[in-house]
Amino acid sequence: xTAMPDRIGAPAVLILLGPPGAGKGTQARKLxxxxxxxxxxxxxxxxxxxxxxxxxxLQAKAVMEAGGLVSDEIVLAILKDRMAAPDTGxxxxxxxxxxxxxxxxxxDALLAGSGQRVTAAISMEVEDAPMIxxxxxxxxxxxxxxxxxxxxxxxxxxxxxxxxxxxxxRRRSDDNAETAGARLAAYHAQTAPLIAYYEGxxxxxxxxxxxxxxxxxxxxxxxxxRVSG
Ligand code: AP5
Numbered sequence: 310x311t312a313m314p315d316r317i318g319a320p321a322v323l324i325l326l327g328p329p330g331a332g333k334g335t336q337a338r339k340l341x342x343x344x345x346x347x348x349x350x351x352x353x354x355x356x357x358x359x360x361x362x363x364x365x366x367l368q369a370k371a372v373m374e375a376g377g378l379v380s381d382e383i384v385l386a387i388l389k390d391r392m393a394a395p396d397t398g399x400x401x402x403x404x405x406x407x408x409x410x411x412x413x414x415x416x417d418a419l420l421a422g423s424g425q426r427v428t429a430a431i432s433m434e435v436e437d438a439p440m441i442x443x444x445x446x447x448x449x450x451x452x453x454x455x456x457x458x459x460x461x462x463x464x465x466x467x468x469x470x471x472x473x474x475x476x477x478x479r480r481r482s483d484d485n486a487e488t489a490g491a492r493l494a495a496y497h498a499q500t501a502p503l504i505a506y507y508e509g510x511x512x513x514x515x516x517x518x519x520x521x522x523x524x525x526x527x528x529x530x531x532x533x534x535r536v537s538g
Contacts (some may be wrong), residue, residue: 327433376491
C-alpha cells in the first residue's frame with residue numbers, strides 16, 4: 310500500500326449521506342486512502358457485531374435483514390466506542406451515520422464534548438431505480454473489504470483483489486432487490502430529511518453520484534480539499 314498523504318489540516322468530521330448503492334462506502338474508502346481520514350461505517354460496525362454474536366448484534370440482525378433501521382440506542386453505543394479509538398484523531402468520514410434526526414443531534418452533542426463540530430455533510434444524489442442494480446451486483450473482498458460490482462467495477466485481474474491480492478469474495482445477505490427496496494424506503498422516510506438539517510446549518514454539499522466512480526471521486530476530493538484546507 311502507498312503512504313497516505315496527510316492533506317488534512319485539522320481533524321475533519323465529514324458525513325456522507327445517500328441511499329443504499331449511492332457509493333458511500335466506495336467513495337469513503339478512496340477518501341481514506343487519499344486524505345488519511347478514517348472511514349467509520351455503522352453498517353460495517355453492525356455487521357461485525359452480528360458476526361461476533363454480541364447482544365447488540367443479535368438485536369440488530371433481524372432489523373438489518375428486513376432492511377429497516379437499527380435503533381438509535383444500539384447504533385450510538387457502537388459509534389461512540391469506535392469514535393473513542395485513537396486513530397479517529399486524524400479525522401473521520403462517517404459512512405451511513407447519522408441516519409435519523411436523533412442520531413444527528415447525538416452526534417452534535419458527542420462532538421461538542423470534545424470541542425469539535427461537523428465539518429461538512431455531503432449528499433450523494435442519485436435516482437432510486439438504478440440503486441437496486443448497484444446493490445444487487447455488489448461484492449467485496451473477504452480479506453480487505455474492497456468493493457466491486459459485477460458490471461461497474463471488476464478487479465483488474467479476474468478473481469484477484471486489486472488492493473490486497475485476496476482471492477475470496479463475499480456478498481451481503483441484505484443485497485437483494487426486495488430488501489434493497491425496504492432500505493430505500495427507510496432512507497427516504499428517516500434519513501433524507503437530514504439533507505435539509507445540514508443545509509440549514511450551511512454545512513451541505515451536493516454531488517451528482519449518478520456519474521462514474523472516478524468522476525464522483527474527483528468531485529468529492531474537491532469538496533474535501535476545500536472544507537478541510
Ligand atoms: P449500510 O452498510 O450502511 O448500507 P447502505 O446505507 O444501505 O449502503 P450500502 O452499503 O448498500 O451502499 P453504499 O452507498 O455504501 O454503496 P457502495 O459504495 O457499496 O447499512 C446496512 C444496514 O445496517 C442498514 O440497512 C441498517 O439496517 C443498518 N444501519 C447501518 N447504519 C445505521 C444507522 N446509522 N442507523 C440505523 N441503522 C443502521 O456501492 C454499491 C455498489 O455500486 C458497489 O458494487 C459499487 O462498486 C457500485 N458503485 C458505487 N458507485 C458507483 C458509481 N458511481 N457508478 C456505478 N457503480 C457504482
